[in-house]
Amino acid sequence: MTCRMxxxxxxxxxxxxxxxxxxxxxxxELDTAAAALTALVVYGKLRLFGVLGREPDLVxxxxxxxxIGDDTVLVDLPPRSPQESPGALARLWARLGL
Numbered sequence: 001m002t003c004r005m006x007x008x009x010x011x012x013x014x015x016x017x018x019x020x021x022x023x024x025x026x027x028x029e030l031d032t033a034a035a036a037l038t039a040l041v042v043y044g045k046l047r048l049f050g051v052l053g054r055e056p057d058l059v060x061x062x063x064x065x066x067x068i069g070d071d072t073v074l075v076d077l078p079p080r081s082p083q084e085s086p087g088a089l090a091r092l093w094a095r096l097g098l
Contacts, residue, residue: 003068011073013042016066018079022058025073029059037062040073047091 005028013022027041039062044055060075067074 011068011071013060013073013075015077015079016074017076020079040065052092052095
């Protein structure tokens with residue numbers, strides 16, 4: 001199966017360890033010296049409908065990509081702990097200093 005960058009951008013990224021939907025592929029990282037793909041980049045989720053910006057982008061190393069299917073990309077990453085991804089309200093309170 002061949003896949004172009006434009007086709008890859010429309011694929012959803014799913015973590016096989018916990019079944020979480022991580023987002024859609026938005027970019028690739030290439031090692032130009034070795035001419036090799038090194039990582040997939042998924043945009044961070046919007047904070048409060050984009051008013052408070054975005055969470056940091058998720059960079060998935062190429063060795064963690066398990067399978068590229070017709071509609072999805074399966075990756076094997078450890079699940080995120082609640083401390084790593086606090087809820088929108090908790091981030092808002094922290095930003096306001098409350």
